[in-house]
Amino acid sequence: RKEVEQDPGPFNVPEGATVAFNCTYSNSASQSFFWYRQDCRKEPKLLMSVYSSGNEDGRFTAQLNRASQYISLLIRDSKLSDSATYLCVVPLTDSWGKFQFGAGTQVVVTP
Amino acid sequence: DTGVSQDPRHKITKRGQNVTFRCDPISEHNRLYWYRQTLGQGPEFLTYFQNEAQLEKSRLLSDRFSAERPKGSFSTLEIQRTEQGDSAMYLCASSLGPSNEQYFGPGTRLTVT
Numbered sequence: 001r002k003e004v005e006q007d008p009g010p011f012n013v014p015e016g017a018t019v020a021f022n023c024t025y026s027n028s029a030s031q032s033f034f035w036y037r038q039d040c041r042k043e044p045k046l047l048m049s050v051y052s053s054g055n056e057d058g059r060f061t062a063q064l065n066r067a068s069q070y071i072s073l074l075i076r077d078s079k080l081s082d083s084a085t086y087l088c089v090v091p092l093t094d095s096w097g098k099f100q101f102g103a104g105t106q107v108v109v110t111p
Numbered sequence: 112d113t114g115v116s117q118d119p120r121h122k123i124t125k126r127g128q129n130v131t132f133r134c135d136p137i138s139e140h141n142r143l144y145w146y147r148q149t150l151g152q153g154p155e156f157l158t159y160f161q162n163e164a165q166l167e168k169s170r171l172l173s174d175r176f177s178a179e180r181p182k183g184s185f186s187t188l189e190i191q192r193t194e195q196g197d198s199a200m201y202l203c204a205s206s207l208g209p210s211n212e213q214y215f216g217p218g219t220r221l222t223v224t
Contacts, residue, residue: 008151034212043202043215044154087153091210098167099144099213101153 003027004090006102013078013109020074021105023088033071034089035062038104044087048073078109113137115216117203123222124193131189132219136205143186144213145178146202147171154202160186161209193223 005024013019025033032051036044048055050071054063061074075082085104092098116135124130136143141162146154157176158168162183172178175193180186190197200220204213 004153032210043217046212046214049212098156098159098169100156101146103151103153 003092004088004100004102006086006088006105008103009106009108011105011107013075013082013107015078015080015109015111017078018074018076019078019107020072021086021107022070022072023090023102023105024068024070025088025090025100026069027090027092028066028069030090030092032091033062033064034099035060035071035073036087036089036101037084038087039084044101047086075107078107080109080111083107083109115203115205115214117201117216117219119219120217121220121222123224125224126193126195128193129189129191130193130221131187132201132203132221133185133187134203134205134216135185136203137214138184140205140207140214141183142206142208142211142213143180144204144206145186145188146204148200148202148218149198157188190221193221195223197221198223 035047037047038044048062050062059076063072085106087104088102118133144159145157148154160180175191178188200218202218203216206213
């Protein structure tokens with residue numbers, strides 16, 4: 001099993017709709033997580049941190065399920081500008097030195 | 112601009128040549144990370160520094176790869192005797208500390224011909 005797994009998509013979402021997708025991780029000791037978005041041929045940019053059960057920032061909601069070892073990202077009222085690849089990030093060591101990125105979930109918001 | 116910067120943005124080199132990339136992190140950030148990303152994949156961890164100390168290296172980092180952060184500020188990543196498989200985007204990131212979010216630079220896209 002990969003350390004961090006994501007559904008690659010693409011998730012084709014009509015503008016204004018809601019989309020949600022998960023990220024599963026194998027290291028049960030991981031404490032905090034991050035979601036980054038990456039536009040085509042650009043660097044990843046931080047979207048949200050997830051430190052406890054979840055986090056909400058405007059139209060974006062992240063939830064953590066420690067028992068099942070996954071985090072989810074939900075986007076409400078999708079905008080065309082939400083089209084991107086969403087990367088799940090899991091710290092893998094107690095020293096927090098190493099971060100494992102998932103391969104990303106592609107979201108395409110259509111008019 | 113106070114973000115992470117990388118230089119060069121693009122590098123085309125012939126197989127067997129050596130290349131060196133530079134990363135300037137956000138000034139107050141103690142941690143600096145190097146990643147490699149290929150098409151369709153997430154960034155792969157290569158190595159990271161706490162100030163000038165290199166704390167961990169990935170098994171992906173063969174003997175041809177070396178990274179330094181001599182004064183705890185900017186960092187360099189050198190690839191010796193480049194191979195076509197080294198073609199990728201090399202990303203640098205920095206963070207304030209071990210539990211803080213990482214901020215990425217624009218990356219250096221390496222093409223080995």
